[in-house]
Amino acid sequence: MTIPLVVGVDGSEASLEAVDWAAAEAVRHGVPLHLLHAVAGDREASDVIGAASERAAKTAPTARLSSEVLHEEAASALVVRGRNAFALVLGSRGLGDLAGMLLGSVGLAVAAHADCPVVVVRGGVEHRAGRYGNIVVGVEDGEGSGTAVEFAFREAHVRRCRLVAVHAWSVPVGNPGPPGLSGYALQALRRPPAQVLAEALRESAERYQDVPVSSEVVEGPARAALLDAAAGADLLVVGARRRHGHLGLQLGLVNHAVLHHAPCPIAVVPQI
Structure with missing residues (x-):
C-alpha cells in the first residue's frame, strides 16, 4: 500500500492554499x-473537512483522496500521522495563530518533531504554482x-525543472590562519567548499x-544565501539533523529563519 501525502487543514485560507x-x-x-x-474543541469539523475535500477534488480531480477528523491537539496528531506519510503539508499560519506570527505554532512544532519531510506552504501564487522552474536545496558540510x-x-525530476544547490561557508571565528591568506584559501586548507558541494550532490546526481544542476558556493551566512x-x-x-539527547528537536537557527521568512514553499527534510 502506498503511503499518503498528508495535509493538515483547519479552515484557514493558508490551509486551503496548502491543500492546493x-x-x-x-x-x-x-x-x-x-x-x-x-x-x-467542538468546532464544525465536518464543514472544515468538507470544504477542504471539495477544494482538493477541484484542484486535482485524479488524486486518490481520503480524509479524517481527530479530536485531539493538531501538532501531535500530525506528527503521529507523519510516521507513515510521504510528507506532511501545512499552511504557513492557522486560525488559532496570532496575526503577527510569521509561521504558525502548529507548523513550527510539526517541523521540529516530525519523522518525515514537512512542507510549509508559503509565498505568493507565482511561487506556490511552480512558475519559476527552480528548486533550491541548502547543502551543509x-x-x-x-x-x-x-x-x-x-x-526536480518529477517537476522536470532545474535544481540549484547552495552551499554557504564562512571562516571560523577566532581562526585567522597564516598571514596573507584569503578567506577562501583558509577554508580550502580544511576542505574546499566546492568539494563539499560536489561530494554532497554526486550520488543523487548519478x-x-x-x-540540470546549478551549484552555488557562497561566502557568508547560510540564512541570507538561502533566502536570496x-x-x-x-x-x-x-535538511534537519537529529539532535542527540533531544529526541525530535531538529530545527537549528538557519531552519528557523527560513521557515519564518522564505518567499516560497519550504520543505524541512529530517536526516535518516
Missing part, C-alpha cells in the same frame, strides 16, 4: 492525498544534508541524470 499545493504534489508523485483536521539532497533531486536563492524558486529544501 498538496493536491498537485500528490498527482506529481502518484501518491494518495489524505486530509487531516485535528481539533481539540557533514551528513545533515544527504536526505534533503535526495528529496530535492526527486522533486541517480537523476535528467535533472529562494526568491526565484518554487520550493526551498533544507
Whole structure:
C-alpha cells in the first residue's frame, strides 16, 4: 500500500492554499492525498473537512483522496500521522495563530518533531504554482544534508525543472590562519567548499541524470544565501539533523529563519 501525502487543514485560507499545493504534489508523485483536521474543541469539523475535500477534488480531480477528523491537539496528531506519510503539508499560519506570527505554532512544532519531510506552504501564487522552474536545496558540510539532497533531486525530476544547490561557508571565528591568506584559501586548507558541494550532490546526481544542476558556493551566512536563492524558486529544501539527547528537536537557527521568512514553499527534510 502506498503511503499518503498528508495535509493538515483547519479552515484557514493558508490551509486551503496548502491543500492546493498538496493536491498537485500528490498527482506529481502518484501518491494518495489524505486530509487531516485535528481539533481539540467542538468546532464544525465536518464543514472544515468538507470544504477542504471539495477544494482538493477541484484542484486535482485524479488524486486518490481520503480524509479524517481527530479530536485531539493538531501538532501531535500530525506528527503521529507523519510516521507513515510521504510528507506532511501545512499552511504557513492557522486560525488559532496570532496575526503577527510569521509561521504558525502548529507548523513550527510539526517541523521540529516530525519523522518525515514537512512542507510549509508559503509565498505568493507565482511561487506556490511552480512558475519559476527552480528548486533550491541548502547543502551543509557533514551528513545533515544527504536526505534533503535526495528529496530535492526527486522533486526536480518529477517537476522536470532545474535544481540549484547552495552551499554557504564562512571562516571560523577566532581562526585567522597564516598571514596573507584569503578567506577562501583558509577554508580550502580544511576542505574546499566546492568539494563539499560536489561530494554532497554526486550520488543523487548519478541517480537523476535528467535533472540540470546549478551549484552555488557562497561566502557568508547560510540564512541570507538561502533566502536570496529562494526568491526565484518554487520550493526551498533544507535538511534537519537529529539532535542527540533531544529526541525530535531538529530545527537549528538557519531552519528557523527560513521557515519564518522564505518567499516560497519550504520543505524541512529530517536526516535518516
